[in-house]
Structures are given as C-alpha cells and as structure tokens.
Amino acid sequence: KQEVTQIPAALSVPEGENLVLNCSFTDSAIYNLQWFRQDPGKGLTSLLLIQSSQREQTSGRLNASLDKSSGRSTLYIAASQPGDSATYLCAPNAGKSTFGDGTTLTVKP
C-alpha cells in the first residue's frame, strides 16, 4: 500500500522567500506524480504533473522534481506571494492517486 509523507506539515514564510516542499512515497512503481493546491473549503487545483520518465517540470514560479527510485519529489516555489497561501498536496499515481496529508503554507505580506 502506498504511503505518502509530506514535510513540513506547515510552513510560514515572509513574502518574497523561496521555499521547498517535500514529498516522499513508499511505492516507487508510479506512473506519474501530481502536485495540487487546495484552498480552504475548496477543491483541488492541479499545479504540475511529472511523468515517471521525467526528472522535473516547471510552470511559472513553480518547479517540481521527481526522483522515482528514491521515492521523493519536491515542489520549489520561487519568490513566494501571499496568494500562494494554501495547502499543497502531492499525489503519486501507481494506478490510482494516493495523497499525502499536505503542507499548509502561509505567506505573510
């Protein structure tokens, strides 16, 4: 059974700071891995999808990396903004997506 761990559970940073969110998973036989953000009381917003054959994906200020063999992924957020405040979830997909508990990010103005 896939187990997903996200560290840290919560993070508070001042605006403008660069930050890294970490995700580890136990079953490395994945097809892809997605990073999502979830605002309070809302659904999921897909941020980045990394296929198992890829090492990283970039979208704007976001960069996600994947080390499939070691079961790790990171989400790098550059020049953080208050609008980035949300819970970030990673979901490796080995046939079905399994979610971590998320990292709740607060970016202070």
Next chain:
Amino acid sequence: GAVVSQHPSRVICKSGTSVKIECRSLDFQATTMFWYRQFPKQSLMLMATSNEGSKATYEQGVEKDKFLINHASLTLSTLTVTSAHPEDSSFYICSARDGPILGSYNEQFFGPGTRLTVL
C-alpha cells in the same frame, strides 16, 4: 485540460435519507473513475475505484452497501450515500482517468467536490 464536473456542489440532508452525487467527464471518455472523501483538516482518502460497466472496487474499511457506486456510462459515475448519518458529512471528490490502460500518460482529472452535510 480535461474537465470533470460534480453535481451538486453542496447538499444538506436529514439523517436517514439517501443522497446521490454525480460525477461527469465533460470532454473525454472516462473508463475509470475514482471517489475520494476528505474530512475537515485531513487529506483525501480513496473510497473506491469504478470501471465502466463493472462493479466498483472498494478500499478497505469502506462499506459498499452504504456507498453505492454506479458507473453506467463512459462519462458518468454516481455515488449514493444511503441512510446518511452526521458522521458521513464530508467533502466528496471524484476523479476520472482518460484511458483503460495503465501507462505513464494517464492523468487523473479531479472534480470540484461535493460538500455533504447531514443534520
């Protein structure tokens, strides 16, 4: 990207009644759909996987007689919460995959979720 819709977005019902939630893939055929549940301040937990035309596969601990899943077409899956109780109050999110064959490029697309409140 592909779009998945859910209806209703929010529902309030009395204890003991049944509630049906619809999940539709709007611009692609979804051979496989997934239902997740999210309790407050917790992550998404997979409840069941459904393939079009066959019975759903439920995760351990999920009562199949309480959470009825029907995936009768390639664009529609329904989740019926039978005899709902307050502890069933949760955020239910469906997801659809646009391909029957597992492969690197089969992304799961997520619906916006349905918030169920049972009084």
